Amino acid sequence: MSIESIIKSKVIEAIAGCYEQSVDDKMVQIQKTRREFEGDLTVVVFPFLRFSRRSPEETANDIGNFLKENIEVVADFNVVKGFLNLVIDNSYWISVLNGAVQTPKFGFKPQSADETKVMIEYSSPNTNKPLHLGHIRNNLLGYSVAEILKANGHEVIKVNLVNDRGIHICKSMLAWLRFGEGETPESANMKGDHLVGKYYVKFDQEYKKEVEQLIAYGKHPDEAKKQAPLLLEAQEMLRKWEAGDDEVVALWRKMNDWVLAGFDETYKKMGVDFDKVYFESETYKKGKAIVMKGLEEGVLYQKETGSVWANMESDGLDHKLLLRDDGTSVYMTQDIGTAYERFNEFNIDEHVYVVGNEQNYHFQVLSLILGKLGYKWHDKIHHLSYGMVELPEGKMKSREGTVVDADDLMQEMVNTARDMSNELGKLQGYSEEEAAEVFTKVAMGALKYFILKVDPKKNMMFNPKESIDFNGNTGPFIQYTYARIQSVQRKAKEEGLTVPEQAIANLTISEKESYLIQMVADFPNVVSDAGKDRSPALIANYVYDLVKEYNQFYHDFPIAKEENTDLRDFRLVLSRQIGEIIKNGMSLLGIGVPERM
């Protein structure tokens, strides 16, 4: 039983004893004592005033006396206004630390059948262009949330739905046929996704030329945009693809394979992976049967022209198209079909979709329609919605060339980390491979941490220059602290000190250190909260706070040189445990920590 729940129950007893009143345990608020006050834990007594009918100070004293007498580890208390600050005995904190030390994978729960089984879909790229900065946020969030859910005991299935069909793919294909001169990733010495992306841009350029020409010949701009020969040809290509035309399908397959190989490389560098990859070319017709059933049951309705709709007016929304006049599926239909399939095939309890906030409306409607169709799991689909990534120069526009390419960005981060390491002479004495491993970890840590520390739902500003700043609330700062902790442990060993498995209980430690232990003990709660909120930012900011506290306390107190051997041992144990937490916490963000840097 935790100290908080013991105090809680005793506070209820105290109120029953002193005032003959019973209070709900929700009214008992216990929090960490703020740093500037003496004590470890604080009970807020304001809610009890109407029971005690005494002043806040008197009430706090009454309860304080009761707690001091009835709980062994409550060593003392003081009262400031309506706040009852309890001093908890050192031995308690040390036993908490020892408990944490002895827990393998501290903060992580083993997989449990009691927890829900969750599918998480993320990344979801188009195969007509390479991944960009927005995808990076998506991928990092998806991977990190999957890790966090696993650490909370959930079984997690990571999936990727690749959008490999549609008019945009045909545009790249057409431009490659027309202007490519047989270029391949090998001959051009380019990643496949970049090569295909190049032709997507090429299409757009040539298309614009055609449109301008048509306008020059007197066409109305709207008409010109629709009648440009390249566009008509691309549309024709899509029709052929859907009809299964051998040549078109072969080309489509070839270029898609290039792109997918390119994506794999990028995912690998980013450190993300999937348990299953879906292709839209295989799923785009799904959902039609479910919609037809809904139509029969009268949940949906059909217009005279043949299209099928859902009336969402009762939910304050408009009407939503589900099948076109020609009976073909739209995006929503497909999502209905794949959701149904996934819940049934994998027997999942929940489904998380990591998709940008421009699709908030889509997912709101998806859940409502599934509810209308009678699926009880319709409220078990969660849209993990994230904000746009903006640049200092303004918004990213692929047509204006202001997108930040994922591969370029990662390479730039690695280059910068290497340059800084060399400049500081940090990695002297390392082999080339070892050095490369370190600055790659640092570079990726910088990028990942910068993005994950921000609340997912907020739009964020990505400043490439700032992200490569290795100070402050950044990944490298945290990695650096970890490396220093490992250095302490190594030095202690070199000096012949055996780092004990546990700290000695009868020891006087500073209030700062008991505060640090409280933070250590908090880690499992933070992991749990991050799971509930699906927010890596909680973990990131917690780890930063812990690191900052650690640095501030121990910068001036070299642990290995502490003369009191019991205290030194205690500090070695605490420091090692904090290192463990940094490593575990960062792994939930998909960030590696180097032993030295």
Place this chain on the structure above:
RNA sequence: GGUCCAGUAGCUCAGUUGGAUUAGAGCAACAGCCUUCUAAGCUGUAGGUCCCAGGUUCGAGCCCUGGCUGGAUCACCA
């Protein structure tokens, strides 16, 4: 126009189910600190109408109402 999201220091961001005279970090600026656990660090100074106005409460950056500003979205696109 309807719906949803956001607004906290010059900039980028935290702020746990409402709690403490003084709302926190980092960056940028200024001033210090290398016999230290690794200076990729630490310490200090300066910087605020928590968008505005009401309301609820012993207590509001947080909750409610109304407004302002910015963003997203409202396709027989995906």
